[in-house]
Amino acid sequence: MDTKEAGNGIIRCTCRGERTDILINPLMILIAIISYLVFAFYYMTIVRDIELKWTLPVHFAIAVFALVIIGAILALAVCYLISLRNCSHWKRENDLRARLILYLELRKEAIGANIGDDIDYLKDTDAKIFRSEIQPFNSKKVIYILIVPLIIMVISLFVEVLRIHLGEITIVMMLLTLLTGLLAFPEMTSFSYDHERNFIRFYDQIRDISSSLRLEIPEFNATVPERSYGKLAKYSVCTLSILTPYWAYILISDMNSHIRNQRIVENAFIEEMWKDEMHFLRD
Numbered sequence: 001m002d003t004k005e006a007g008n009g010i011i012r013c014t015c016r017g018e019r020t021d022i023l024i025n026p027l028m029i030l031i032a033i034i035s036y037l038v039f040a041f042y043y044m045t046i047v048r049d050i051e052l053k054w055t056l057p058v059h060f061a062i063a064v065f066a067l068v069i070i071g072a073i074l075a076l077a078v079c080y081l082i083s084l085r086n087c088s089h090w091k092r093e094n095d096l097r098a099r100l101i102l103y104l105e106l107r108k109e110a111i112g113a114n115i116g117d118d119i120d121y122l123k124d125t126d127a128k129i130f131r132s133e134i135q136p137f138n139s140k141k142v143i144y145i146l147i148v149p150l151i152i153m154v155i156s157l158f159v160e161v162l163r164i165h166l167g168e169i170t171i172v173m174m175l176l177t178l179l180t181g182l183l184a185f186p187e188m189t190s191f192s193y194d195h196e197r198n199f200i201r202f203y204d205q206i207r208d209i210s211s212s213l214r215l216e217i218p219e220f221n222a223t224v225p226e227r228s229y230g231k232l233a234k235y236s237v238c239t240l241s242i243l244t245p246y247w248a249y250i251l252i253s254d255m256n257s258h259i260r261n262q263r264i265v266e267n268a269f270i271e272e273m274w275k276d277e278m279h280f281l282r283d
Contacts, residue, residue: 003103003106006103007270010099010100010103014266014270017263017266021089021092023259023260024255026250026253029078030246032074033248034245040167041171043067044064044167068173068174071170071174072177075177076177078248079178079182079248082255083188086188086255089195089255097129097202101119101122104119104210105119108213111214115212122206122209125201125202125205133195134187152169152176178241178244179244186229189232189247189251192251193225195258196223197222199262203220203265215269217269221261223257224255227250
């Protein structure tokens with residue numbers, strides 16, 4: 001394999017980011033959640049105008065379960081989107097790091113640069129990152145997300161006092177589903193920050209090696225702040241899950257910021273790589 005073929009591998013891996021590193025609009029998701037909560041509260045509180053007996057009217061019971069299912073799907077979809085994108089980005093970046101190392105090795109041999117120790121150190125950093133980063137999604141946990149909210153909803157349907165407040169209970173169940181998802185996957189909260197710091201550590205070494213290979217690539221500046229999982233969880237529980245949509249909002253925004261900045265440096269590396277490749281061929 002030559003440097004051109006290795007460079008093509010980097011380009012292919014970067015282009016794959018158009019599928020894996022999708023920028024999710026956090027505001028639209030927040031609007032969807034709030035719209036559901038407003039509608040659920042408006043529709044479900046109609047029950048207060050009905051003289052409830054032990055058996056709910058059929059049309060109302062259907063509406064209850066429909067809203068419960070929609071709320072659960074919406075909450076699970078938010079958690080799934082965050083986890084799936086993080087996992088897809090994590091897998092693609094593992095591949096990208098390996099391709100970058102391969103290209104730098106071949107480039108070193110092509111121009112005879114004496115940077116073997118730097119390449120070995122870069123490989124060691126890559127191995128440490130791979131061992132330290134936890135895959136940000138575990139499908140086995142998904143089923144546990146619904147247990148507590150569904151128990152609450154089922155109990156509310158059979159307790160007459162609670163049935164009067166089905167609107168509020170439906171809203172709380174949806175928020176609890178979202179909260180349970182975020183609590184079940186603590187790595188969703190820490191992933192963006194930890195992943196970006198690992199990427200910066202690797203990328204800084206890439207820049208040092210690239211400068212020895214006549215590649216001038218820009219610096220990567222950290223943009224993702226560290227989020228306290230314990231603090232977000234505590235505030236969400238204390239506010240009866242009201243803070244939970246904001247929690248999901250900031251997690252999506254953080255990863256969007258990282259992906260945008262990483263795309264900039266990936267494209268800059270590719271541009272500089274091909275400029276130098278053409279210069280090398282002319283020589």
